Amino acid sequence: MIHPVIMAGGTGSRLWPLSRQLNPKQFLRLTDSRLSMLQMTVARLEGLDSAEPLLICNEEHRFLAAEQMRQSGHEETRIILEPCGRNTAPAIALAAIQLVRDLPEDADDPLMLVLAADHLIQDVEAFQQGIHKAVPLAEQGKLVTFGIVPSHPETGYGYIHRGKELAPEAHTVDRFVEKPDQETAQGYLDSGDYLWNSGMFLFGARRYLAELEKHRPDILAICQAASDDAAQDLHFIRINADIFADCPEDSVDYAVMEKTSNAAVISLDAGWSDIGSWSALWEVNEKDSQGNSFTGDVIAQDTANTLVRADSRLVATVGVENLVIIETKDALLVAHKDKVQDVKKVVETIRSDGRHEHMNHREVYRPWGVYDSIDSGARYQVKRITVKPGAKLSVQMHHHRAEHWIVVSGTARVTNGEKSYLVTENQSTYIPVGQVHSLENPGVIDLELIEVQSGSYLGEDDIVRYEDRYGRT
Known part of the structure; x- marks a missing residue:
């Protein structure tokens, strides 16, 4: 049995303004209108003899990952x-x-299928066939990586040079090479012996730990100590933060794969892309006869080879080509397709200027639902709040703001100091400054309400939590 391990960290800054630090690309619906990149990764495991996936993500993304x-x-x-x-x-x-740790000591070495949560694979059957080819090699103690058959001389990926053949579509790894320039990439493509490095792997868990102990014992020691002191919280495994903070940073390629003598590679031709930029998304999207890819409300005149994504309003283009235009509720990006790798520089500028547009969208997801910051001023803020059926916000208090709630649809159970009561459609209630309060949806449909905050300070950190069913402090 295969044990899928899905890595869902990272911020995807090159896909700003859609990808944000608190809602990065792995949780977005980029190539599918129904499924996020993470959900697509999970879906392509169907049909494999595999265990329940094990997910790895950042602390700040835990509720978003769990909900998806x-x-x-x-x-x-x-x-x-x-x-x-x-x-x-x-x-x-x-x-x-x-x-x-989950298995008896005498159990076979569990095979880990390590996948990134933000990759696109268009041919799921070819992907699964590649995994089947890799299993015998992993069972023999090989550390197997999946190399993508290149379709063009790409300078944005690292490459794997294939060695001797072990089986059909399976070779030893001769060497890993860094991202090449255009001329070198063309030479790699012409030779037929180089593959794109996908960052996907299959190997035994104990085998990997043995190789890590051999080549980077410092990393293994800290990971072991941090895991030994981990805490279980619902379905979350909380690694000891103080211990893990001292762990050196290193990629699996540098730490293990480039050093081991047991690396193997499976050649994979499955319509793979890491969707690492807006131009990469344009390449994989369906296009019209003019080479355009449009999502949302778009009117185009004399426009060619352009990607437009309109999330909240009409976007019109006239007489342009080779552009990327991404519109969200709080930001607009216009870039030439040849310059999209520099979008991360915009994110760095936003961060260094003390702005917030790199952190989150206007819509912010919480374990109980979502809120949208509709309007704000010096002493007020207006939010549209959606609370899922059965969900409850924490019992809390604010030092600096009062809140007025108007229910648009559904029913709210409100705790307001010593009182508890229901508020239904077209009714409202007022929470004074300093009042302990909570909000719950006791119904079976979403609770929609408008919240008007007023006060001298309206930051999200003005929350004193007394009780929270989601483990937040």
Whole structure:
């Protein structure tokens, strides 16, 4: 049986303004109108002889990840929470330690299928066939990576040089090479012996830990200590933050794959893309006869080879080509397709200027639902709040703001100081400054309400929580 390990960390800054630090690309519906990238990754495991996936994500994404797994029918999925990012070698080590711990000591070495949550694979059948080819090699102790058959001389990916043949479509790894320039990439393509490095792997958990101990014992020691002191919280596995903070950063390629003598590669031709930029998304999207890819409300005149995504309003283009235009409720990006790798520089500028548009969208997801910041001023803020059936906000208090709630649809159970009462459609209630309060949806449909905040300080950190069913402090 295969044990899928899905790495769902990262911020995807090159896909700003859609991808934000608190809602990055792996949780977005980029290539499918129904499923996020994470959910597509989970869906392509169907039909494999595999266990329940083990997810690795950042602490700040835990509720978003859990909700998307629940929507995919995986309510029992365990999620390892990284207190801080330390690259892929430590992340995979945490998962391997957990898998080994779950099994009896005399059990076979569990095979880990390590996948990124934000990759696109268009040919699922070819993907699964590649995994089947990799299983015998992994069972023999090989550390198998999946190399993508290149379709063009790509300079944005690292490459794998194939060695001797082990089986059809399976070779030893001669060497890993860094991202090449255009001329070198063309030479790699012409030779037929180089593959794109996909960052997907299949190997035994104990085998990986043994290789890590051989080549990076410092990483293994800290991961082991942090895991030994982990805490279980619902389906979350909370790694000890103080211990893990001292872990060196390193990728699995540098730490293990480039050093081991047991690396193997499976050649995979499955319509793979890491969707690492807006131009990569344009390449995989369906296009019209003019080479355009449009999503949302778009009117185009004399427009060619352009990607437009309109999330909240009409976007019109006239006489342009080779552009990327991304519109969200609070930001607009216009870039030439040849310059989209520099979008991350915009994000760096936003961050250094003390702005907030790199952190989150106007719509912010919480374990109980979502809120949309509609309007704000010096002493007021207006939000549209949606609370899921059966969900409850924390019992809390604010030092600096009062709140006025108007129910638009559904029914709210309000705790307001010593009182508890129902508020239904077209009714409202007022929460004074300093009042302990909570909001709950006791019904079977979404609760929609408008919240008007007023006061001297309206930041999200003005919350004193007394009780919270989601484990937040």
